[in-house]
Amino acid sequence: MFQNNPLLAQLKQELHQQTPRIEGTVRAHEKGFGFLDVDNKTSYFITANKMKTVCNGDKVSGTVIENGDKKVFEPESLIESPLQRFIGKIGFQERSMVIYPENMPANLAIRCKINKQVQEKLKEDDWVVATLISHPLEEGKNNFLAEITHFIAENSSIYLPWLKTLARYNLEDNSPQPDTLTINEKELTDRQDLTDINFFTIDSEYTEDMDDAISVSKDEQGNYQLKVAIADPTAYILQDSQLDKIAKQRSFTTYLPDFNIPMLPIELANDLCSLKENQKRPALVCDINIDANGIIDESSITFMPAFIESKAKLSYNNVSDFLENNDELLSNNATLPEQLNLLSSLAKTRTIWRQNNALVFKDSNDYRFVLDENRHVKSVNKESRRIASQIVEEVMIIANQALTMQLNNKIGFGIFNTHSGFDIKFIDQILKVLSNHGIEGFDKESLLSFDGYIKLRRIIDNDEFLTARLRKCQSPADFSIQPQPHFGLGLNAYATWTSPIRKYGDMVNHRLIKNYLRSQPLNEPDKEQLKIMNERRKLLRYAERDIAENLYIQYLSDKIGDSFVAEIVDINRGGARLRLTDIGAFVFLPLSMIHPVRDEVVSSPEEGVIRINNDICYKLSDTLNIKIHQVKKESQSIIVKLVTDK
Template structure:
């Protein structure tokens, strides 16, 4: 009787139009219900039944239902789904295969099918990559449904954390394969034989892909005659060959804790190109003269292809112990011992030169995870940078500056590392912050200039509070085919060529310098390649961050209530972000765990301070004691509380 009744349809339409509507982002709760967070900071409850039509992170719109003065949200339209491609764990419900998504409530499962290109026979607990095929809020869809497109890891694999992280960012899990590799015939011509020179390498104890070797002498004027030998993979890889295209796509070697994925086949990276001790290897050589004030004499710089034979593989710790403590060196070669003494002096001279003529980064040290046989973290080692690290760093910077000059003056293009200092959109905030802290001589034009940036950095590098805050206003590093300044290093231009086994951009610069030496055609790098390099570098940093967060959360999970020294690195409306000084982990301290009386504490992110009772109590770069309070397994976050405040 009431079917197709136009009056009833009109009434329903009017009621629908009168119902309040909102849009926002779905936030799931582990107990099955959820909330819709709107732009105006208001949240609406989503009942369990309605949560079955959405998932965490979906942007949706719908109506507000009021029942007994209680409001809830009814999802109606999907604006933007949070699930497109995702990682999950295989399970079974009523004999049907499902995927339990990582970082989602445990009761959220999606039925799935397997793409025919997936060769693995999947079992419960296996990790996979899948794509969403249908969503309940889409037309003609009633349920979530997905397709498995890639096997990631066995549920019992000790490597599953690493493999999941690589899959999350669509990174390769294995080194590229290659057929028999031989040196290109043209690369055999006009290679100088330098196998009698006492080159040597300095690397970590377990490094296999050694891409640089050093030799140094001093002349009668006290000038340093420095030779840097760099591994030469382009002697084996033709441009635009299949292997070159693989390297071009990967762009970099992937470095995760105790798990590296080479950019090049291991037969090249760890064998044929690696500058192993007592093995004849092709290399590109840069020969330079540096005076005793640290200046590179440009007219005395030459590049050449050569054969070398490293006379020793030395480690950072062994070299530092020899130079700092007069310990025994892992070689009896007296020539190398003398070279190390000269190199230590040269490194100190160059550090002083850079402090005067460029910029030097604050030495914060590195952190290394030590894993047991089950790949669980047993300890975290803080490694301070010692004299051997400084030697290698300064020598590589010298070699890169020598190449930069060649690219600038002889070739005109290449792949340059650039950094433009402060981001223009934050410049007013930076100026206000400087003015508030008594630094008034920088206007917008000066602060955006290379000279102004360098001047400011030299002023504030010994002021941790100012340096930490101003870092937030900087632009990210980038690449360019033309020479442009690198504000962060304090160089008018900077290009690298010293890691061609690990960086495709360095391979490109190798080919350019070879083409120039051989009077061959010079072709500018593809600018699209720079975009690929930049995007890949971001993905690698995200992957490294994710792995570190996982391993830190794992390590600290049984250390609740333990106390650590920490540095405040950020302040926001919710509290403070800190870094644990001894192990490098990042933790968040909510305001409630800094001071218990809500009305007495106030953060001022723009000023970089937290005030209690109206007085500055904490600021960026302060070193304080924190207590580990909670590890949130679902997002691997570490919650801490300040140890010197009454937060109970």
């Protein structure tokens, strides 16, 4: 009687349209049911049956149905899914291939088909990249369906964590493959022969892509005469060539722990352009004079295409041991002891100059994973910055300042590294923090100015709490075509050219300088390139963070109960984020592990403190003794608790 009744259908449609709809994000539970999180305080239950139409992280809209005293959410339409492009593991159900997406509940198995470009015969547990082509909430679709577009690795591969990380961020997993690599003919005709100069390199023992070499002397007036030679891959790579387009897209060499993917072909990066000992190489060389006070003589700056021959490959550790402990230098080049002592003196002079005229960041430790033959973490070495690292850093800053002066005065554009200081949205918060700590004399305008930023940095640099407190208020680094200030370095402008093997922006600046010297057309860099570089830099940081977290999870998984010293680096509503000072791992200390009575412990992220019974007990930059409590592989998190005397 009621079947196919148009009035009834119309009534149902009207009731459906009148039912309020809400939007939120799906949060799946491992037991099959789930929740719709509307905000931090509101969530609604989703039945296991309805969860078959959504996945964890889906942003959806739908209705809330009241069932007695319970409110149940029914998803109706998809707004956005995290599974647009994803990686996962191959499985089989009733002889049909499925893919289990990473970071999803184990019961989510998506039917899949294979792109023709994926030639590998896939088997169970292989890891692949896939794109979602069908979602149950999409109109006219009933099931999840994905297309496999790329094979990552077998589950047994010792490189799996690295390859998965690269695939996750759509980063290349191999170096470019060129057809031929020969130096361009015009690059042979106007290069000075500087192979008789005693250049040398300082790098780690493991470095193959050596892109900078140094030579230094001192004149009778006490001025340092510095020569910096930088490898010149643009001698091989023509602008807008296929190889240039590849480098432009990659923008940077990918550096992951014990796993690097060159921006340029490995034959160039590690051989033909690398400034190897006793090998003639094309380079762009800069002559710079620096006086006894560390001031660069701008009129002395000279750039020239050249051929050089490094006379020695020195390591950071050996140079530091020589300068700090008078150990034997592992080279028989007679000029090196004097040159290294001059460089040590120059670095100290320049550090003082930067302290007075720019800004100097405090030295931080580096951490290096030591892997066994199966690429499992054996140990993590803390490597403090010693004098050799400081020397190379100061020399590269001098060279980059010299380039910046040339671009400013001779060309007018280039690729500049910029930093605008504090993010404007945090200014009111910063003023409040400064007032609470008795720091006066600043207002919104001064905090956003170059001079005001430098003034404040010099005031707070020795206050570890305030430095940590304001670190999150910084704006991100950026790139520009015209010169702009770099607040973080305390310099009015800053462009780099010292790593062209590893950074495409440095290649661009090389070409500009060489074209200027050769009276060739000067083309302003493409603004689109800046966007590519920014996006790639962001992805590389994510990738480096992810693989480090993976390796730390692996390393600490059998160290439950072990004690460490840690520094508080961030405070949020749930507790404190710490860094283990000996190995560099980031861990989390929940409020429940700080004090047993939840109502008596309160975190104040805006103040950077944790209170117990209204008393400040912990704050940013505090050092704590903790022990590993739990290692959660599925969420890549390490939970710690305080070491107590009890």
